[in-house]
Amino acid sequence: MSLRIVVCVKYVPDATGDRHFAEDLTVDRDDVDGLLSELDEYAVEQALQIKEAADDAEITVLTVGPEDASDALRKALSMGADKGVHVEDDDLHGTDALGTSLVLAKAIEKTGYDLVVCGMASTDGTMGVLPALLAERLGVPQVTQLSEVSVEGGVVTGRRDGDTASEQLEAALPAVISVTDQSGEARYPSFKGIMAAKKKPVESLDLDDLDIEADEVGLEGAWTAVDEAAERPARTAGTIVKDEGEGAKQLAEFLAGQKFI
Numbered sequence: 001m002s003l004r005i006v007v008c009v010k011y012v013p014d015a016t017g018d019r020h021f022a023e024d025l026t027v028d029r030d031d032v033d034g035l036l037s038e039l040d041e042y043a044v045e046q047a048l049q050i051k052e053a054a055d056d057a058e059i060t061v062l063t064v065g066p067e068d069a070s071d072a073l074r075k076a077l078s079m080g081a082d083k084g085v086h087v088e089d090d091d092l093h094g095t096d097a098l099g100t101s102l103v104l105a106k107a108i109e110k111t112g113y114d115l116v117v118c119g120m121a122s123t124d125g126t127m128g129v130l131p132a133l134l135a136e137r138l139g140v141p142q143v144t145q146l147s148e149v150s151v152e153g154g155v156v157t158g159r160r161d162g163d164t165a166s167e168q169l170e171a172a173l174p175a176v177i178s179v180t181d182q183s184g185e186a187r188y189p190s191f192k193g194i195m196a197a198k199k200k201p202v203e204s205l206d207l208d209d210l211d212i213e214a215d216e217v218g219l220e221g222a223w224t225a226v227d228e229a230a231e232r233p234a235r236t237a238g239t240i241v242k243d244e245g246e247g248a249k250q251l252a253e254f255l256a257g258q259k260f261i
């Protein structure tokens, strides 16, 4: 039987552009360009490698996000994933991590899965909590923060590298895993892949399709709230030390003044 892999991919604001909060203190997603979260490219890559090593596997990429989040799906499809699922609904505005995990879990159950692959964290929220929340909601084991992954005989095995030791972990499928940016470079989409991605199926779902009530998500259903947010202070001009024989001393004094040394 085919191994059903679902990769969760997030569409995030481009970190190289200016990012702002909207009036309700949610992230302003309308006036910024977005892209597939870079850390999720590693999740797509590991899913592709698992598929290549398997007899028969199918990869579905799943995103919860606004209309433009389809760009993230197309990028993952052009890397080699087989099909996409896009959950989009106006009532999702303001959904927090718990709400997002509800939506993702319902969409994963509807799609059908043996293995869910996530990135280690999104590059905007960077909470790194979604894989654990998903495993709990789906009632399956989680093996997170893996730098090496393989699947064989209905078991997922991986290596988690810590500061002082590496652990070898395994879980019976179905399971949720997350992979780190040390798991291997993500491939670039080929021209053929980009053309093929245009024809791959993408299913659109809304909250009704997932039997989720509007008040379970959005700002109303959120368990967390942003009370205050401030713009990052503008950069000040740096201190230039002109070396006229005393450069090293001045440098040391500057670092000491900033309490770096």
Ligand SMILES: Cc1cc2nc3c(=O)[nH]c(=O)nc-3n(C[C@H](O)[C@H](O)[C@H](O)COP(=O)(O)OP(=O)(O)OC[C@H]3O[C@@H](n4cnc5c(N)ncnc54)[C@H](O)[C@@H]3O)c2cc1C
Residues within 6 Å of the ligand: 007, 008, 009, 010, 011, 025, 026, 027, 037, 039, 040, 043, 062, 063, 064, 065, 066, 092, 093, 094, 095, 096, 097, 098, 100, 104, 117, 118, 119, 120, 121, 122, 124, 125, 126, 127, 128, 129, 130, 131, 224
């Ligand atoms: C339209 C919309 C509006 C939102 N508004 C708010 C808001 O106002 N306040 C707020 O707190 N949160 C909001 N969220 C949710 C927020 O953007 C995060 O998705 C959520 O809080 C998870 O936190 P994180 O990004 O730190 O995920 P992490 O836990 O860091 O993510 C880990 C992994 O989970 C997967 N993942 C995470 N998010 C998604 C996703 N959306 N789709 C697919 N896979 C995903 C990826 O594989 C990722 O690498 C909104 C989300 C959407 C879609």
